[in-house]
Amino acid sequence: MDVRPDHSRASAAGRRRRDAWRRLAGVALVAFRQGVRLRLWLLVPLALAVAIVTDLSSPRFDPVFDAIPAAVGTGLFVMTVLVVILAIFFATYPTPAEMESRVAFTLMTKPVAGWEVVTGKMLGLGLLLAAMLAVMGAGLYGYVQIRAWEIQALAASRLEEARGRVEHPADLNPVEAVAREGPLATYQYRTPSSGPEWQVRFAEEPPGAPGVLWVVGHTGMRLRWDVADTPLRPWAASGPGHVEVTVATYRPPGDYEEPLQVTVRLAARRKPDEPAVGFEPRQLTLTQMVDLEVPASGTVRVPVVRARDDPLPEGTFGVPDVSELYLEVMATGDKDVVGAKAGAVRLVFPGRGAVVLEAPPGRLPGRLGGRPTLVGFPDLPRQAARFRFDAVPAGALGEGDTAVEIAYSLDAYSPATVLSAARATFVRPDTGAARSFEFTPEGHHPTRLYLDREFWDGGPLDVRLECLTKGDYMGLLPESVRLRLGGDPFAVHLAKGTFGVLLFGAVLTAAAVCVSTRLSWFVSILMMATLLAVGTVGRILLSYGIVREVAMTVAAGLEEAPGGPWLLGHLQLQGLLPSDTFAMGQAVPWWDVGASLALTMVVTGALVAVGGYLLRTREVAA
Amino acid sequence: MDDAHPVVTQGLTKVYKDFWGRQKVHALVGLDLSLEKGEIFGLLGPNGSGKSTTIKLLLGLIFPTAGQARVLGMTPGTSAVNQRIGYLPEESYLHRFLTGEETVDFYGRLFGLPRRRRRERTGQLLEMVGLDRRSRSRQLREYSKGMSRRIGLAQALVNDPELLLLDEPTTGLDPIGTREMKDLILRLKDEGKTILLSSHLLADVRGVCDRIGILARGELRELGRVRDLLTVRDVFQVQAKGVSEEACEAMVAAARQAGAEVVAAEHPTTTLEDLFLRVVRADGRGRGRPDDAETKPASADGDA
Numbered sequence: 001m002d003v004r005p006d007h008s009r010a011s012a013a014g015r016r017r018r019d020a021w022r023r024l025a026g027v028a029l030v031a032f033r034q035g036v037r038l039r040l041w042l043l044v045p046l047a048l049a050v051a052i053v054t055d056l057s058s059p060r061f062d063p064v065f066d067a068i069p070a071a072v073g074t075g076l077f078v079m080t081v082l083v084v085i086l087a088i089f090f091a092t093y094p095t096p097a098e099m100e101s102r103v104a105f106t107l108m109t110k111p112v113a114g115w116e117v118v119t120g121k122m123l124g125l126g127l128l129l130a131a132m133l134a135v136m137g138a139g140l141y142g143y144v145q146i147r148a149w150e151i152q153a154l155a156a157s158r159l160e161e162a163r164g165r166v167e168h169p170a171d172l173n174p175v176e177a178v179a180r181e182g183p184l185a186t187y188q189y190r191t192p193s194s195g196p197e198w199q200v201r202f203a204e205e206p207p208g209a210p211g212v213l214w215v216v217g218h219t220g221m222r223l224r225w226d227v228a229d230t231p232l233r234p235w236a237a238s239g240p241g242h243v244e245v246t247v248a249t250y251r252p253p254g255d256y257e258e259p260l261q262v263t264v265r266l267a268a269r270r271k272p273d274e275p276a277v278g279f280e281p282r283q284l285t286l287t288q289m290v291d292l293e294v295p296a297s298g299t300v301r302v303p304v305v306r307a308r309d310d311p312l313p314e315g316t317f318g319v320p321d322v323s324e325l326y327l328e329v330m331a332t333g334d335k336d337v338v339g340a341k342a343g344a345v346r347l348v349f350p351g352r353g354a355v356v357l358e359a360p361p362g363r364l365p366g367r368l369g370g371r372p373t374l375v376g377f378p379d380l381p382r383q384a385a386r387f388r389f390d391a392v393p394a395g396a397l398g399e400g401d402t403a404v405e406i407a408y409s410l411d412a413y414s415p416a417t418v419l420s421a422a423r424a425t426f427v428r429p430d431t432g433a434a435r436s437f438e439f440t441p442e443g444h445h446p447t448r449l450y451l452d453r454e455f456w457d458g459g460p461l462d463v464r465l466e467c468l469t470k471g472d473y474m475g476l477l478p479e480s481v482r483l484r485l486g487g488d489p490f491a492v493h494l495a496k497g498t499f500g501v502l503l504f505g506a507v508l509t510a511a512a513v514c515v516s517t518r519l520s521w522f523v524s525i526l527m528m529a530t531l532l533a534v535g536t537v538g539r540i541l542l543s544y545g546i547v548r549e550v551a552m553t554v555a556a557g558l559e560e561a562p563g564g565p566w567l568l569g570h571l572q573l574q575g576l577l578p579s580d581t582f583a584m585g586q587a588v589p590w591w592d593v594g595a596s597l598a599l600t601m602v603v604t605g606a607l608v609a610v611g612g613y614l615l616r617t618r619e620v621a622a
Numbered sequence: 623m624d625d626a627h628p629v630v631t632q633g634l635t636k637v638y639k640d641f642w643g644r645q646k647v648h649a650l651v652g653l654d655l656s657l658e659k660g661e662i663f664g665l666l667g668p669n670g671s672g673k674s675t676t677i678k679l680l681l682g683l684i685f686p687t688a689g690q691a692r693v694l695g696m697t698p699g700t701s702a703v704n705q706r707i708g709y710l711p712e713e714s715y716l717h718r719f720l721t722g723e724e725t726v727d728f729y730g731r732l733f734g735l736p737r738r739r740r741r742e743r744t745g746q747l748l749e750m751v752g753l754d755r756r757s758r759s760r761q762l763r764e765y766s767k768g769m770s771r772r773i774g775l776a777q778a779l780v781n782d783p784e785l786l787l788l789d790e791p792t793t794g795l796d797p798i799g800t801r802e803m804k805d806l807i808l809r810l811k812d813e814g815k816t817i818l819l820s821s822h823l824l825a826d827v828r829g830v831c832d833r834i835g836i837l838a839r840g841e842l843r844e845l846g847r848v849r850d851l852l853t854v855r856d857v858f859q860v861q862a863k864g865v866s867e868e869a870c871e872a873m874v875a876a877a878r879q880a881g882a883e884v885v886a887a888e889h890p891t892t893t894l895e896d897l898f899l900r901v902v903r904a905d906g907r908g909r910g911r912p913d914d915a916e917t918k919p920a921s922a923d924g925d926a
Contacts, residue, residue, distance in 0.1 A: 019734030026731030030717060037719040037761075102715040106777065109681045109709040110732040111701040619684045 023112050027120025028127065034094060035128040043082060044132050048139040051078040055143075064155045064175060065445055068183040071147055075140040076497050079133055083505035086132075090125050091512035091528040096521035108615075114517075115612025121513050122506075122608060129505045137498040141491060148184050155179040168421065170439045173403075173448040186487035186587045189405070190396070191479045192463070195387030196372065198365045200337060201466065203380040206250040212339035213363045214250070217331035218470075219375040219383040220366020222265070223340050228325040231355055232347055236306050236319035241349030243317070245329055246299045250337040252381065261332040264302050265289045266317040269324040278307030278318045290315045291332055329361075337381050371475040376422070376467030387463045387481040388429075394458030396485060402456065403484040404463065406439075407446035408474050420469045424449055427462040441467070441474050448484070487587030496588045503600040510604035514611035518618055628785045628816045629657040629680060633689030636675050636840075649675040651840045652689065657818060662811050664831035664848075665820040671837040673820035674712055677789050680818070681709055694785060705733065708783035712790045714774035718763040722753055722773050725762065729777040747776040752802065767794040775806065786810060788819040792826040804830050825893075828852075857885060 035041075055074045060066040098104045107117065155178035162172055177185070198221060200214040215221035235241055249260050268286045270279060279286045292300040292315075307318035319325070327345060331338040342360035365372040365383070374385045406424060422441045427434045437449045463481050467474055487493065508528075516524040634653040640646045650672040657663050665673045678684045680691055682699015696703045716725055723744055730740035748758050751772035762770065771794065778786060791807065792800045807817060807830055821827045827834065828848065836844040844851065860873070874887045 015734075022731045022734050022736075026728050029731075030720065030728055033724070034717070034719055101718075102711065102713070103717055104715075105678075105681075105683055105711050106709065106715045106729075106774075107732075108683060108699075109704055109707070110729060111704040111734075112732050113701065 020113075020116060023116045024120045024123060027112070027117055028124035031094060031121045031124025032128050035125065040086070040089075040128065041132060041135075043085070044135050044139075047078050047082045048136055048143075051075045051140065052143055054078070062444065064151055064158060064178055064183070067147060067151055068144060071144050072140070072494065072497065075136075075144070076501055079136055079140075079498065079501045080504065082132070082136070083129065083501055083508060086125075086129060087505065087508035087512045088525060088528050090509050091516045091524040092521040094121060094125070095513060095516040096519070096524060100521075113612065114614070114616030115608055117615055118513055118517060118608050118611035122510050122604065125509050125513070126502075126506050129509060130502055133498050133502050133505070137494060141494055144184070144490070144494070148182050152179060152182045155183070166440075168437075168439045170437045170447070170449055173450065174445055177403075177448065184490035186490060186493040187403075187484045188487050188587045188589065190389070190392065190483040190485060192387040192481055193390040195463075195478060195481065196365075196374075196385035196465075196476045197388075198363055198372075199384045199386055199464075200381050201384045202250070202337075203252070206248070206337075206339075209248055209339060211341040211360075212248050213341065213361055214248075214337050214339040214381075215329075215331055215363060216377075216381050216383055217336040218334040218377055220330070220373070221383060222328045222330040222364050222366075223338075223361040224364055225327045225345050225357060225359060225361050226325070227327050227345075227357070228323055230347060230357060231349075231352070232304070232319055233321055233325065235347065235349040235352045236304050237321065239349065239351060240303060240305045241347065241352070242301050242303045243327065244299050244301050244346040244348060245327070245340065246297075246344045246346075247294060247329060248298060248339040248341075249294055250339070250381070251333075252335055252379065254335075256333075258333065259293045260336050260338075261291050261293050262300060262338050263289055263291050263330045263332050264300060265326075265328040265330070266302075266304075266319070267326045267328055268320050268322050270320065270322040271324075274322045275320070277309060278320045286320065288312075288317050290317070294338070334377075335379070335381070368473060368475060371477065374465060374467050374474045374476055376420075376469045376472030376474075378468055378470055382466060382468075385465045385476050387465075387478075389461045389463075389483065391460055392458050392483065397453075397458060397483075398486040401450040401452050404449050404451060405446045405482050405484050406441075406449070406465065407480050407482070408441065408476070420472055421467075422447075422472070422474065423466045423468055425464040425466075426451060426456065427464065428456060429460045429462055438468070441472065493587060496593055499593065500588075500596065503596055506600055507603050507607075510607035510611070514607040514614070517611045517615040626659050627656045628659055628694050629655065629663075629691070629818060631655045631676075631680075631689065631691045634676070634679060634686055634691050635688040636672075636679060636684065637687040648840050650679070653837075653842055655835065655842070655845075657816055658833075659816055660811065660814055661832040662807060662817045662819065662830055664827040664834040665818065665837060666822065666824060666827065666834055667820075667837035668822055671822075672840040673822075673837055674789055675840075676837070677709075677787050677818070677820060680787060681707075705781065706783055707785045707787060708778035708781065710771075710774050710778040710786070710788045710791055712793065714762075714770035716762055716770070716774060716777065719761055721761055722748060722758040722765075722769075722776075725773055726776050726780055729780045733781040735780075743780060747779055748773075750779075751776045751806070768796065768799040771795055771799065771803070775803070779810075784815060786815055786817045786819075788817060790821055790823075791819055792821065792823055800826055858882075861890065 051074050055071045058070065058074070060070055095104075098107065155175050159172060159175050159179045162175070166172055200216045200221070202214075206212075206214075213223060215223055232243070243264075245262075245264060247262060251260060266288045268279075270276065270284055270286075272284070276283075290302055292302070294300060303313070303316045304319050305312065305316060307320040312318045329338060329340060340361050343356050343358055344361065345357040346354060347357070348354045365385075366375060367373055375383055377383070404424070404426070420440050420442075421438050423436055423438050424447075425434055425436045433455065435451070435455055439447045439449070441447060465474070465476070465481070488496070512524070512528055515527045519527060631653050634650060634655075635648075636650040637645050638647040638649055653672075653676060655676075665676060667673050675684070679686055680693055680698050682697070682703070691698050693703050694706055717728075720728065726744040726747055727740050730743055735743065753769065753772055753776070757765070757769060762773065765773065771791070775791070778788075788807070792803050795803060804826065807819070811817060819827065819831070831848055833845070833847050834851065835842050865873075870887065874884055877884055
């Protein structure tokens, strides 16, 4: 009897492909059945119970805003733990058990390739994992829905209580949104094309100041010139001279006891292989400062010599021979404003000559915790930060009002919380129309403001932020201001998060199947535990000094490489789900889901190839 | 190697090594063997003589330390070879969580059989090895030893192989199961298949094998046709029915008169296997299959 496949009408390639699929399906089905018959699915209700009990027993800072993200985060975390447990099981049971029970003897005498066995197993176990995560996701969805009803009612009552008590009605926007839409809405965000651009706002622009960049005293803002490649270094090495800076000044009307002063700084940063003259032994940066009264001419002068280890005369800069060297100017008094434009710096060295630096200065914000900061002040002039959205298409805005969110990279801080105020001014550059909102910046939740369609229906948009309370500060990054657009239904959002866990599980499963093709169950479990430990320890190490430096250097190098940023982003998505990248409320773009899937397939494909080779070259019966 | 010799080995040697690569056991030493197409070849020997090692080498489950083996003219272990052979392992190494039907279906998939043919083939094979409908839907963990051997044989035949490698096919079977297995092997031979079987149960292979090779300590000590190897050249035996006592005495006397030494003159005994089968079948138990009556006798080589 002929029991071979009927291939009379199939091409050779098609036949091979179809036979390979049958083999893959066969191995996958057996792996799936094994998991089902071992009753691994019993872990699902257990894991769901653990997630719910953990969530219910954990205190939340603010139930209206924190409970749902925490519930989803806890659920996804428990799913991840489940995936890790299953991966360890996959590494220690199916394949090693086949080897030890000698089922592999029979299997490997069939016309099946090593990669087909490994792929089939991975597919079967992946299918089992997907089914378990799907059930767990459905359970989590039901639980979160029940919590959402409670929270919506809570938000409504809180809104009722707060109405009329808040100074800035815009502060109620977030809780009002929860009371209206429930806490499960998800959104996509559009970040600005540019910004923050740091500015000084005056009540009235100082006269005769076109081209001048200003900085205001209370903010830590400064003007900066890169002088590393000017004659300053070689000239200072050959003899003393001086640096002249011509500044414009402004003071709001009032009585002042002190004359207007500027702080001039020489900031140097050396590389480890550069000489350390004038630096502390281990120091890599050196900042020398001198406060100078600004004369009527506006030109201040600082003597400079070559840097040396001995103390320098008061008010003199020592110029080190390093590749990063900056000259900086700041206003000293709170209300004082100083400015400069191109050609403001002149180097004068007797015997060598004089040179004017034609480059315009840069303008830098003050920094707190290493991040650029907007500092509050009640009166003008004060600091402002401008963000710009270039040509947003009207179709992208969806229906209804457009929400703009303002989030803070550094917790917004106010020493006078009750009176704290900030202002956001929206300006349409094409028409000049403007609209302002005042709000209370607070670091825990982003501020949300709404623009109606009559004011803005797409096109370019500027957002200017100012802090109005003295002592307040807001840490701002390029993504701190963003347009909030329509996102996914919660079910889709949760499905994407669950899918992310599944991708993570797929990589772990592939690694598990791969290592277990060659190793005993005991060594396999050690190997998987080591892999997971390396991941955990790696994350801990990343928070420390030199490891972080190295990682940042590698990441920076990767960002420069073609396709590097994409790879970097998705490596993070693979490794850090769910807590770091899956933020509740922020829709994950389909493109990211697809890219993560593609990356997972590449990684698992490589593992399958290795596992298949290891299996076929192993003496399974030795 | 040609089509007439499905298995050829030349100087096939296997030395097992320990974790550090030191030589531990010389399992097989310089095996030269050639199987003829359509024959049943028995590889005999005590435990640890190298029978299973030989079969594993022919399957590509382990790799030779020296020498070479060709199976169906190709290197063992390749998909092309595996497509055309069947293997019954020493014990039925199968997934114990699958049912009988699922097991045969799974191995059918590995040979790329389409669903309809798999279903047909599964039914035929389970019928052939004598697994009833109830047994087929039970998981293998619930199977008896005999049932496990039967399902093992079914999976080995799923691709209708040209060459069958049977490692200790009768181990663990009761006399009825042993007889059925031997009958089945003979039937497969009649279908033109070449069969290599290994066993240490000499009586089990006697009535089945065309040729045997005897291994001891990894070396082939004897090779030839069973009849040739077992024939005692200087003894002559006559078996006849319906002979009177006087005639018997006359035949003994005639032999002596002719100068022969009479070694034995007695009524022959049947084998214990035949006695067991007769008793059990008469008792109505142990009926393996409905077509038992049609099976060929296992004593094709002529039990005395």
